[in-house]
Amino acid sequence: MRRLLLGVLALALAACGNGDQTADSATGGRLEITGSSTLAPLIAEIGARFEAAHPDARIAVQTGGSSRGISDAAEGLADIGMSSRELTETEQRRLRQHRIGVDGIAVILHRDNPVDRLSREQLVALFTGGVDNWQEVGGADRAVTVVDKADGRATLTEFLRFFDLPREAIAAHLIIGDNQHGIRSVAGNPGAIGYVSVGAGTVEAERGTAIRLVAIDEQWPTLETVRNGDYALTRDLILVSGAEPSALTLAFIDFVRDAAVHDLYADFGYVPAAE
């Protein structure tokens, strides 16, 4: 049975060897892309379309978070890293950035919460614990539950920057990871307030999930307002590559930014970067 084990191992290694073959044409071969879970589904869809147009190419998308994508790209473990946060200075020195789109960050409440717009001051008070009952901002007599994102998440960083708050100022009752986790947590709690990607929030609200996207200082979070800049709370979606990207890498990044795939961005509620 050890022979069997060795056989399996050998087979596996042999199989891996085959996978690494790089074709010589510019659009053939294999691209490894890792990083942001926000971007992964979109890039995978674009990758599928790229493969349809270039049958020799294989685009393998893996998730694991923005930092993973950035470090994989820096170490050469991946051809392209996906990031939904800004790069630090040290990271910028080692990598080439390609801005591909914009995502808004929306504040969400439970659908049964009558509040539908909040001012910047009210939001700061809500998230820092200054207001702990919805009555104080025009809602029902119900305790506020603040849903916050885990440390290091891109959404959190941009959210704090927008409201000019230090990390420890937020008085969180719950901490969540992925967007959907946040949306479910708010949809299951009439007193909850949280923040998620405008894309994810819009898609879920349209499908009948019990959440409401609220206006910040009368700015409504929609795809349209994110696109034309009327909604200020946004973050960039970025692809990063090593300093000397291969022809296939460049071809794929061009493809990602091509108008021909803009419909895919809309499916996820993101706004493609202007040409």
Place this chain on the structure above:
Amino acid sequence: MSPQRSEQLLLIPLRLAAMSAAVICFLIVALLVLESLPALNNIGWRLLSDANWRPTPAAADGAFRVTPMVVATLVITAGAVLLAAPLGLASALFCRFYASPSVAVVYRRLVELLAGIPGVIYGFWGLVVLVPLLGAWRPPGASLLAASLVLALMILPTVALISESAMRAVPQRYVRAAAALGLSRWGTIRSVILPSARRGILTAVILATGRAIGETLAVVMVVGNIVRFPSGLMEPVRALTGNIALEMGYASGDHRSALFFSGLVLTGLVMVLVLFANRLGHRGAISDA
């Protein structure tokens, strides 16, 4: 070739196979230690003494106390095991001695089915059904209790299935002897079945504890993930596994290393538990003889 010699030859691959578990263990611990070294060097005792958990890529800027998460992990696991062990044991007894054969088969199928359902599904069920229910009573609902309940359901099949197979292993002549003595059903279970199956039941509980302590996704979804010492059943806390899952993809530098240290602590906890449980098992075995 003499029989003894072929016996010896057969033993070599068996021993090698048995070593594989130890080798994997060693590699895992080695990896965790290696990756934890930066945190141990740069953060050191602050992993215990800092005021809270505010991780940053550079050790000097952040705070890195992991103790609340250690305690929370232990409490969540204890809660889950305390719930699942008796319920699982009773389920096994039900299957083996109380239910009619046809009911037992259906019941066993259901339990087997649930042994294979991913933590994601338990977690999602917890997030969508259980947490809002608890939250209606006392918000936010995502809490230590929610995590223990979801985990208990998750590990219950393990306890039930393995203890049942341990009960099946009790020699029939014991049961026959008990019947001959005129012992009642409960009498037989209490004085014959449970004592002889004790080792297997202990195994079941240890395996279930392992699964509970290591479950990641289900816990993250329902526990609330606030880093603090548990102060009540309805309080949100954060487990060590959850800490790794939430932050690993977004961590770099000393923060990343501190997360590996979380993994190391977790594995250390499991080792201590195993030693403890084995001592317990041994003592029982000796008093048994």
Place this chain on the structure above:
Amino acid sequence: MLDRVLTQPRAKCRKVTLPDRLAALLVWTVATLVAGMLLWIVLDLLRHGLPHLSIGFLLDAPRDAGRAGGIAPVLVATAMILIVSLAVAVPLGLATALLLSEYIRRGSRFAGFVRHALEVLAGVPSIVFGLFGNALFVRYFGMGYSVAAGGLTLACMVLPLFVRASEEALRSVPDDFRRAADALGLTRAAAIRSVLLPAALPGILVALVLSTGRALAEAAALLFTSGYVLRVPESLGDSGRTLAVHIYELAMNVPGGESQAYATGVVLLGALLLINLLTALLGRRYGAQVQGVRR
């Protein structure tokens, strides 16, 4: 089946005492409660998932990040990863279980050592397995995110469960069998092959069911090893997404993916049911043969 004696509540030879009644009441209550909770989860899954299920769902490729189309590549990738992991874990695990139950004394130092290792391994969190598999198989062995890396990681993960459960099964074979084999002059290897393994088979199948279940259920470790690619793996070196990873992705990361996540959950449930029934059938067949031996 002597246990039948016990399952007859009103067998005349035994007196039914008050503790007896209380215990019965308690066991029945617990069983109802447990069945109720478990059914709740299953029915919840079925209620949300069944309406989205069709033959096409099983046979089609996914579209729109899995929000439309089917899960065919996911099924193939799951099967491949499962086969790799069981192909490694079952022989290793069976060998370990045989050694522990048949060859070395329970109290021996080596047995204790192996057992400790297994128990520690059983408690290592799945996410740590993911980090380990990523470091060792994906990077160090250069397998990349692949079916092979995921399968090997899963093999490490299910090993302790498989060993413990099959060791239980081997130990449950009455010593009479071993003595009979000795009396017939069978070598140990022959006794294992023709007496012990067949007799322990039903229990080993339980071990297999539990391990398969655990492997099918794993998502956290596989995200880091077999990865995320939604395509039929062309070789063991290709990345592939399992059912559990697909469910996780749809439920937690793709907005609007919930109903397809439920539907995928139902498929997983169906797969489990199929595996369980198959092993039960096999077990009954071989179990019957053993019963024959017993008489």
